[in-house]
Amino acid sequence: MKIGDIANKTGFSIETIRFYEKQNLVKNVGRHINNYRDYGDEQIAQLVFIKQCRNIGLSNKEIKILQSHLENPQSECGEVNQLIASALKKIREQLKLLHETELQLNYLNSLCNHNGASHECGIMNELRTTRHF
C-alpha cells in the first residue's frame, strides 16, 4: 500500500505519516523497488493506535511509552494507569481554565457590538483596565 492510500484510510496527511516515521512512531515501513514507501496492516494498526492516543490528548512522547507496553505485553501496566490518570488531571485543569476564559470572553463580547472609535469601545476599555495587581 502506498502512502496516499494509507493516508486516506487513516485520515492522517501524507506529511504527518512521514513525520511519524521519522519520529519512530510508525515502524517497519517497507519500500517498493522504486523507493516508494510500502505499508501494510501493521502500520495501519500503529496509526489507529496513534489516533486513539491523540484523541485523548496524549503527546507523541506519551504515545511512545504506551507503544512500549504494546510491544512488551508482560510489562507492568502501572505506568499506563498513571499516565492516563495524569492526562485526566491535566485535561480537567485545562477545562477549568477554558471555562473561565469562555466566561470572560462572553462578558467582553457583550460590551460592544457597534463599530465606533476604539477608545469608546467597551471591549478595549475593559482590556485596558488593570486587574490582578
Added chain:
Amino acid sequence: MKIGDIANKTGFSIETIRFYEKQNLVKNVGRHINNYRDYGDEQIAQLVFIKQCRNIGLSNKEIKILQSHLENPQSECGEVNQLIASALKKIREQLKLLHETELQLNYLNSLCNHNGASHECGIMNELRTTRHF
C-alpha cells in the same frame, strides 16, 4: 526599574519580557548607562494589557492588532468585536472537544487500577481496539 523588578511586578519571567520586546509587544524600553533595560509605567501597562489578552487565549499576533487599536483611539472597533467573537467561537469548540476527551479519559481510567501485565490491562486493550473505521 530593572527587568527583575518588572518581572516580579507583572508575573512574567525575565526571559519572556525580553522575548516580548524582541517581538515588539513591549515597546519604548529605555536603557541605563550600564546597558541594563529600564522600565517604567508605560511598560507595566503594556504587560498588564498583554496578560489580560493572554488570559482570554489570544495569540501574540492578535494582541498586536488590539495594541494598534489602543494606539489609534480613532480607529473603528469593528475588528476588535470580530476578534473577540471569533476567539469565543474557538474557545467553545475547544471546550466541546476537551469535554469529549475528558469523558473518554475518564472511561479509560475506570478500566484498570491494578499493576498487572500490560496485555491484560483494560486501558491497553481499549486503546488497541480499532474505532472510527
Added chain:
DNA sequence: ATTGACCCTATATTTACTTCAGGGTTTATA
C-alpha cells in the same frame, strides 16, 4: 511523448517561549 497525479529528500517555518553558552555589573560580605 507529454501531462497529471503520485512519490522522494532535505530544509525551513510556525507559536510562544525556554534554555544555554559565554560574558559583563553590582551588591553584600569577609
Added chain:
DNA sequence: TATAAACCCTGAAGTAAATATAGGGTCAAT
C-alpha cells in the same frame, strides 16, 4: 579589598507537532 552571590547582557539553539516549500524522480494514460 577581595571575592562571591546575585543580577544583567547578547545571540543562538531547543521544544512540540506538525506544515510547507524547493527541487526532483516515477507512473499511468492519452
